[in-house]
Amino acid sequence: MPKEPPNKSASILVPTALNSHVLGNFGDTANETQNGAAPSQNEQLDRDFAWLESIYEGTDCASDVIPSTKVGFRTCSLQLVAEPEQFVPGSSSCDPSIIFWLPEYSEAKILVEKFIKDVEPIHHIVLTQSLPATLERVYKSLTQHGQIKSGEMILMLSIFGAALHSWTADDCHTFGLFTNSPEPHRRSALWVKATEDLVDIAHRSTKISLEGIQGLIIVVFISASYRGFSRRCWFLMNNALSLARELGLHCIDHPSNADTANTAESEVGRRVWWYLVASDWAMATKYNGMARGTYSCHQRHMMTNKPLHLNDEDVFDGMPRVGRPLTEPTQMTYFVLRIRLNEISRSIVDRAPLMTALPGGPSYDVVMDIDTDLQSLFNDIPPFFTSMTPFEIAGRYRLSDERAKVIARLGRDFRTICYATRCKLHLPYARRGYKEPDYATSRILCVDSARLIIKTESDYQKNVLDLGFMRYQPLRYSMTVFLACTILLMDYCYRKQSSCPDQERSRTEICAALSMLEATRSESEVASKFLDSLVTVLRNNGIAPPKRMQNVGPETVIPSADAVPTPPYTSTLGYTLPVAPLNGSQLEASAVGGEVTCTGGFEALDSGSDLNSLVRSLDQGVDVGMIEWDDIFLGLGDSSLL
Known part of the structure; x- marks a missing residue:
C-alpha cells in the first residue's frame, strides 16, 4: 500500500520542533514559514543543515517538566x-x-x-x-x-x-x-x-x-x-555554573537576544549569572584545594552585562536599562559592590599565576598594588554602608524600617568581608613585618583590619539587627572572626616580647573574639572547628587551659511522635502509594552531608573568667617562635567563603 504524501515537506516541519537555543537565528525563518512566507531554497538548506548539525552535536531539546513516572x-x-x-x-x-x-x-x-x-x-x-x-x-x-x-x-x-x-x-x-x-x-x-x-x-x-x-x-x-565551603559545595557551585551556561545566561546580551534584553527575566538572569561569576572569582583565591589559583569564568567567554543597581520594584518587562547611582541604597548595592570586590580577587590570580606553587603567595609589589585597588573600593563605599544606623538610613533615604535594617546589616557584611580580604592579602608579609622593617606596612594594615572586624561584629551584636539573619550566616561570621582573632593573638605574642604598650586593649579584643566564636559554636560545625583548632594549638604550647571533654556519639534525632503513617492510597493501577510520609528510621542530624558528626575536642569556654584566664596565660613568657601559626591559619582551610 503506497504511503500518503505528507501535507508539508518533512524538511519544513523539522526546524519547528527545535527550540530557540538550537535554531539561533533560524528561529525567525521558522516563524516566516508559519506565517505563510515560503523560504528560499538556500534558506531551507541552511535550516536543514542546522537541524543535522544539532543532532551531530547532541543538542538537548528536553522539556523542563518532570516525568510523573519517575x-x-x-x-x-x-x-x-x-x-x-x-x-x-x-x-x-x-x-x-x-x-x-x-x-x-x-x-x-x-x-x-x-x-x-x-x-x-x-x-x-x-x-x-x-x-x-x-x-x-x-x-x-x-x-x-x-x-x-x-x-x-x-x-x-x-x-x-x-x-x-x-x-x-x-x-x-x-x-x-x-x-x-x-x-x-x-x-x-x-x-x-x-x-x-x-x-x-x-x-x-x-x-x-x-x-x-x-x-x-x-x-x-x-x-x-x-560544614564550610567543602568539596560538596564546590561541586554544587560548579554544577550551577554549568547549568547556567546551558541556559545561555552567559550570553544574555548577545545581539541575537536584543528582543528580550529589557525583560524582567533577563535582568534576573544577569543577577544569577554575575552572582556565580563573582563566586567563581572569589573561590580562586580563597579555596584551599587543587583548583586554587584558577577560575572558569573568563570575561571574553561571556556577553552578559552586569546587573543594574535597582530595587525589585523597578524590574519589569520593558524596563529601561538605567540603574540608580551608588549613592542611593537599593537591594542590589551589596551585590554590585561584591562584584567589584571579586574582580580584585580575579586580578590577584591574573597577576600571580600558579599561586598554588608559590607558598609565599604573590610578590610584595603585587600585594601592594592589590591593596591600592582595595583602598579605592573602600573609598567608594557609600555612607549608608559604613557609618549610618538603620534609623538614620530610613530617615535620610525615606525607606521602611525593615529595608533600612537590611541595608545596615548588608553594609556590615560587606565591610567585614573587605577587612578579611585585606587581612589575608597581607598575612604572609605581616608575620615577617615584626622582624623585617620593609614589611611593616603589611603588619600594620593586617592588624588594623583584624581590629576593624572585631569592632564591626561587636557593634552589630550590640544592635541585634536580626537573629534569623545571623543563624543563616554562621560560616561568614565565624570565619572572619576566627581570622581576626588569630591575627590579634599573633600580634599580642610578638608585642609581648618587645614590651609594647597597650597590651590590655589587645587582651580585651582577643577575649571579645573568642566570646563571639564560642557563641556560634552550637550554630555551625565550622565555628566549633575554628575554636577547637585555635585552642588546640595554644594548649600544645602551654597557653590554653587543659580542659577536655569526652567525645560524644553522633546526635540522633527521633521523628516527632506526631509523624505517624496514615492509611495508604491505592492508585488506579492497583499499586499502593502513600498519601502521607511514612515514619522513617531515626534521622541523623548530619543528614545534609550524609556523614556522622562527632563533637569532640576541647571543652567549651563557658564563662568570661575562662576566656580571661586563657588570655592572661599569654603573659607567662611563651616563646612565640614555638607557636605553629600555620597550624592555626590552616583552620580556615576549605571554609574560606568570603
Whole structure:
C-alpha cells in the first residue's frame, strides 16, 4: 500500500520542533514559514543543515517538566513530614519510584514569607515579588495533577530548607508551625538533601530552568553554613555554573537576544549569572584545594552585562536599562559592590599565576598594588554602608524600617568581608613585618583590619539587627572572626616580647573574639572547628587551659511522635502509594552531608573568667617562635567563603 504524501515537506516541519537555543537565528525563518512566507531554497538548506548539525552535536531539546513516572509529589501537614523524600520499592513502570513531600499550601506560604524576610536579602538572586506567584503555580499544578516544572520545584524545596534553617525562637511565636527552633533546624538538613536529590534526578531527564539554578545557589549557602565551603559545595557551585551556561545566561546580551534584553527575566538572569561569576572569582583565591589559583569564568567567554543597581520594584518587562547611582541604597548595592570586590580577587590570580606553587603567595609589589585597588573600593563605599544606623538610613533615604535594617546589616557584611580580604592579602608579609622593617606596612594594615572586624561584629551584636539573619550566616561570621582573632593573638605574642604598650586593649579584643566564636559554636560545625583548632594549638604550647571533654556519639534525632503513617492510597493501577510520609528510621542530624558528626575536642569556654584566664596565660613568657601559626591559619582551610 503506497504511503500518503505528507501535507508539508518533512524538511519544513523539522526546524519547528527545535527550540530557540538550537535554531539561533533560524528561529525567525521558522516563524516566516508559519506565517505563510515560503523560504528560499538556500534558506531551507541552511535550516536543514542546522537541524543535522544539532543532532551531530547532541543538542538537548528536553522539556523542563518532570516525568510523573519517575517522581511524584504529595502534600501534607509539615508536622507529618519526617522525611521530605521517600522511595517507593517495587513500584510499577507507571508509578513514581520516589515521592517528595511538601507542606500544605498555608504552611508553604509562611515559609516563603520567612524566606523573603530573613534569607533572600543575603544572596538576592530571586525577584521577591514573583515568589508568591511561583508558589501558587506549583501548588495549583499539584492540586490539579498538572505538569510540574523541575526548576520551580527545586526552588521551592530550597526555600523551605533555607526558611527552616534560619528559624528562631521568635519565629515560633510569630508564625507558629513549631514550638521550638531546634526542630526546624534539624529538618532543614533533610530538605537540603531532598533538593540535591531532585536536582540530580531532574538533570538526567529534564532541562533545569533559571529557578532551578537559583535553588542550587540557596542550597550552597545552607550547606556551607553547616560544614564550610567543602568539596560538596564546590561541586554544587560548579554544577550551577554549568547549568547556567546551558541556559545561555552567559550570553544574555548577545545581539541575537536584543528582543528580550529589557525583560524582567533577563535582568534576573544577569543577577544569577554575575552572582556565580563573582563566586567563581572569589573561590580562586580563597579555596584551599587543587583548583586554587584558577577560575572558569573568563570575561571574553561571556556577553552578559552586569546587573543594574535597582530595587525589585523597578524590574519589569520593558524596563529601561538605567540603574540608580551608588549613592542611593537599593537591594542590589551589596551585590554590585561584591562584584567589584571579586574582580580584585580575579586580578590577584591574573597577576600571580600558579599561586598554588608559590607558598609565599604573590610578590610584595603585587600585594601592594592589590591593596591600592582595595583602598579605592573602600573609598567608594557609600555612607549608608559604613557609618549610618538603620534609623538614620530610613530617615535620610525615606525607606521602611525593615529595608533600612537590611541595608545596615548588608553594609556590615560587606565591610567585614573587605577587612578579611585585606587581612589575608597581607598575612604572609605581616608575620615577617615584626622582624623585617620593609614589611611593616603589611603588619600594620593586617592588624588594623583584624581590629576593624572585631569592632564591626561587636557593634552589630550590640544592635541585634536580626537573629534569623545571623543563624543563616554562621560560616561568614565565624570565619572572619576566627581570622581576626588569630591575627590579634599573633600580634599580642610578638608585642609581648618587645614590651609594647597597650597590651590590655589587645587582651580585651582577643577575649571579645573568642566570646563571639564560642557563641556560634552550637550554630555551625565550622565555628566549633575554628575554636577547637585555635585552642588546640595554644594548649600544645602551654597557653590554653587543659580542659577536655569526652567525645560524644553522633546526635540522633527521633521523628516527632506526631509523624505517624496514615492509611495508604491505592492508585488506579492497583499499586499502593502513600498519601502521607511514612515514619522513617531515626534521622541523623548530619543528614545534609550524609556523614556522622562527632563533637569532640576541647571543652567549651563557658564563662568570661575562662576566656580571661586563657588570655592572661599569654603573659607567662611563651616563646612565640614555638607557636605553629600555620597550624592555626590552616583552620580556615576549605571554609574560606568570603
